[in-house]
Amino acid sequence: MKLLTRTNIYFLILTLLVFSLGGEVFYKRLHAINKADADERLEQEKERVLNYVKTNQALPYNTVLLGDSVAFLPVNGTKEEKIGHFKTYNKLEKEYESYQTITFNVALANQAYQAIIYRPLLESDDLTAGIAEAIAIIACCLIIVLLVSNFVISKIVWLPFYKTLEKIKLFDLIKENRIEFDKTNTMEFKALNDVLESMTTKIVSDYGSLKKFTENASHELQTPLAIIQTKLELLIQSENLSEKQIEDIKAVYDSAGRLSRLNQALLLLAKIENKQFAKTQLVEVNELIERKIEAFDELLKHKNISVEKHLSPVSLMMHPALADMLINNLIGNAIKHNINGGRLTIRLTEKRLSIENTGNPLTTSPEDLFQRFRKNNNASDSLGLGLAIVKEICSEYLFQVDYKYADGIHIISVRF
């Protein structure tokens, strides 16, 4: 829900609440004023009647009373004087009519009377309807004005916010060093911009130091590894090594080599995660596959693997090194886990790349296949990072990679 819609709903509810309460108060107040006014008039009329009687020593006609009705009832003695209320049903108009009454004593020489003056009040139904109508009109006008002005004002007031939002949306950690927002006078947006600015600056600098760390880690580890490897290489040049010594040196040499490959693979994963392969260019995947098949030619022949290719021309925006690695690892994997005399089928369409190879069933669960350091065969020499790298590259470009096994055929497919 948009902020504007939300505030409008609250405005609407509040307006209706205020106006209905206001209407009620208005009605009561008006009613009271009307009654008080009637009472006052009745008192005046009473005075007038008494004056008339005093002067003329006769009962007045209704005319002195400006439309209010007066009734004189002959009584004995005096009765209680009071102001009262009277309601009657008007059959003609089919509604109740309210009257305010005043009762007082009039004494002529020969007869005492009880005088009652009736003054019609504004009918409460009419009053209610009138007030409701007036309030409804005012409320409608107010709501319309409110909505329109709200819409217009929020467009103006919220403009810096939307500008900021747009800036953040377009912010690219790899390309930009810092983010700069437009100046605004609104305190809240100023605060928001300041916070965002310092946050992005911090992120950028942290990202930078992380990148530095990756590089440094690489340097720090590769150098000792290089020393170990070169020292061993010199050592094996020695003439009179015993068989046992050679075996030991070989074991150290192999481990150093393995460590070095491991380090490089982990660094690669870190670099992909840190988006250090941000540059992309159009890579012709079908040609890349052809080249890789060519490079693996010996290995394919060695294992007597027959290759079947169904490649349509496909170009993807990728970093060339990552594209190379992706295809290399996929094909390499399909050869490595193939059987002697097996098959390798590569299908490439605009939508997907699938690599199918014959091979023994997995001994581990397929879900683990793309995890780091998961190997189907623990004794094998592989690092268990090949498919983890494939997965990392795929997630970098939002490709979906999955694995299937059916009838002795492993299928790894990548959906672009």
Place this chain on the structure above:
Amino acid sequence: MKVLLIEDEKQLADSIVSYLEGEGYNCEIATDFNSADDKVQVYDYDCVLLDITLPGGNGLDVLYHLKKRKPDASVIIISAKNSVDDKIRGLDLGADDYIVKPFHLSELNARLKSVIRRRNFAGSNEIVFNEIKVDTNSMIVTIKGEPVVLTKKEYDLLLFFMSNSNRVITRESIAEHLWGEEMDGIDSFDFIYSHIKNLRKKIMEKGGADYIQTVYGMGYKFIKK
């Protein structure tokens, strides 16, 4: 042949020097930016092996100064950073090759020889090893004057052996030399063996001697008899 090795890690520098001196090179070492920069300004070398990360400055600046003074100087960058950007910058500045730590000494040696060969013998370019002659321009191999037809891999293998003659060369370094990182993690020793078998056979068919010796558990050695 005079080689300047610019490398701040003493142990690594010692290994490299030890190997290269065995190949008959005269090596000098510079261990920091200033001494490296001074040396390349004053002396001439057949090749400079340059580490990019140096105490006191960036190795690429040394390269820049060297190339300004002597545009045809041969330089191989030795870097711990396997970074594409660094590689491109180094090669743009005029480096001849780029090798990433950790590397095999045999590989460094082969590349050094290749760089020096390209510089020194513009035109005819022949390596002779007893009766074996290799023209690295036309990639033609002759034994006792008779051409031998080798596959690309066999040719690379022969050249690698000849560059590192009388040295024990591990199977790992051969695999990396022939296939680079492409075959990473793939058990490639079986077809190293078959390549070597074929190469040996082809050399001997043309009357060459059997130079390739298997070093048990380790690799091979190309022996000058």
